[in-house]
Amino acid sequence: MNTQEKVKTFINRNLTLNRLLIVIMSLVTLYLLMLTEGFRIYAFGKLQSILMPFIIGFGIAYILHPITKYFEKFGIKRQIVVPLTLIVFVALVVLLISSILPKLITDMMTIINSSVDGIQQLSKYYTDFQQGKPEPWVTNLVNEGVKILEGLIKSVPTIPTFASQFVGQLINFLTTALFSLVIGLYLIFDYEDVTRKVLNCAYKVSPKVANSLIVVNRAVLQYLQTLIVIMTITFVEYTILYSLVGHNYALVLGVMVAFALLIPYIGPITVQVLVALTSLMPPVPRIIALAIGLFILSNLDNYVISPFVYSKRDKIDPVSSLFVFFASSVMFGFIGILLSMPIYFSLRAIYALKKNNWELESKVEA
Template identity: 30%
Template sequence: MNILSRLIEKIREDLSLKGLFKVVLVLMIVWLFQATGAVWNGLLSMIWNIFRPFIFGFVIAYVLRYPVRIGEKKGIPRKVMIPLVYIVILAILAWILSSLVPTLADRSASFINSIISGVRWISSQMEAMYENGVPDFISRITNAAVEMLSDVKGIIPNLPGLLTQTLSIITISLFSVIISIFMMFSWEKIKNTIFRISMKISPKFHQGLISVNGEISDYIRSMLILMVIRAVEYALLYFLVGNTDWLILAILTAVSILIPYIGPTFVNLIGILTSLTLPTGNIIALIVMILVLSNVDEYVVSPIVHSRNTNISPLMALFALFAGNTILGIPGIMIAIPAMLAIRVIFRMYSEPSAETKEEVKS
């Protein structure tokens, strides 16, 4: 009761006509946004469609500026290095499209068959465990999983026809690449313009932007290195244990680190599931090596590759992933960790006392 009385007294002290007017004004703004939501959504969607190629182009230029800078340090002019980087990347993509993608498409059906075989193997083992038959809910789950995987397998032959529906994506990608090339040639001018505007906003905002740029740059470099390491590790592992889908699993493992903890765990489960038809010794060796590699990658390789500043605790990483998925879906998952790094830098910058404040405290 004492707490309630103090709360009521506090409300009476802070309550004023000016305060009520602010609350009503905020509520009116919220109501107006809700009432005109359709208009705002259409307007924001149009703005996003206009600026999307430029945003994607900026991201591409931001990532590819690292090899360009390495070439410049070696004495190769930027006018030569930029076309060289794009030619190499386009050549790699052409190789993937001409050789790797058909191979993966051919293997996809057998890959899904391996998963179905693994599910059925688990079901048969459970049937052997229960004398009176498998519980009904387990049978329903097994049948639903097999049916879903069979439906996915049926879609695969129609994938070439679905490619004709991706013209808009290809167009946006082409525009983004062209825009990124122009941005690469004038990168210093773009960077100086952004920093000049940030300096006009606030010196502290300018310093925070520089810090965010440094952290995200370190993160991108680290992720590219880790993706190559994971691909090599797991390609060798699945190849040695005899899994015929070793190439698919290696690529999935490399890409899965973009979704920390959840992605690699999910791909490891798929790898084990597709290997259940192998000899028992191979399955045991695979499980043991996955456990070993997971710990080595997590506690040895990643800390070496990542700088100390870009490390994020597992709890914060999972929170960032779920928040990103809730807000933006799959794109939100992809940018969750960089966004978390940026937020952490900004929080530290504004939570730490400035030099002037420190001097006042000392005096």
């Protein structure tokens, strides 16, 4: 049988009317999706605006619910704990926006300016080492680094600009915040009832879905609790280190290092590079002391604090977590980066549940 006959036989055997219709319908669907891209983006934006207060409210309730449960152990009623907790939460947010955040922006701009000086100081050290004849590529690299940092300084809004932008969006912000707080308030009071109804609906769909929600909740809660402990320890130890070496912005850098843990892999490294660049100015003993301190703290975090705080279930596989990190960042942008680790632990918990035949560990142990 020659090639032409083989092709005819293959077409006659595999190309049917049903398959041809499926291909045509798929192409038509794809074409319609391309035509309605603008409408879909508009509809998604409106849906996001509608759902955002509910998402934020649920996030507030999800974070504050363990606090209310903790105080209930001491006999303090939820009717007292919830309003007080929300008042403290709102006060902290207002304090952050009104006083701490503007100062933080100003300090960050000063730190970036110091980073420019640090890069230029590094270039000077290198030029002196090369006896005044630096390599052209090094000079170009230094110039590009300075341009990037100067562009970053220009992109950071000044305090008046920031205030005007904030005032311009104040109504939308207050509306979303008010609805989110009200929704969060109701969800905290009825948290058990709401979660029970959600689980009942999930059980009606499939027990696998319900068990998946349970293990995801456990994994995310455990991760958040561990993250808060690690962030607190990191803030204390690095603030003390920067204060001991005489850094002018020890407190700000301590806060930045702690919150950089929200951005896996990239965040801590970026802040430490920023710290190094802002510390390259004389005296030299301060540079040496900072390098030794960072080396000691990094090993202390990796081999003492992290194994002590993290349980065996919290151990992170680098390859799979990096995949989730990059996939989340590509699909959801900066929000995806922040949510990459909760997504990683959620997926890992669901995978472990699947390996356990979709049975919860408590059921298996019983």
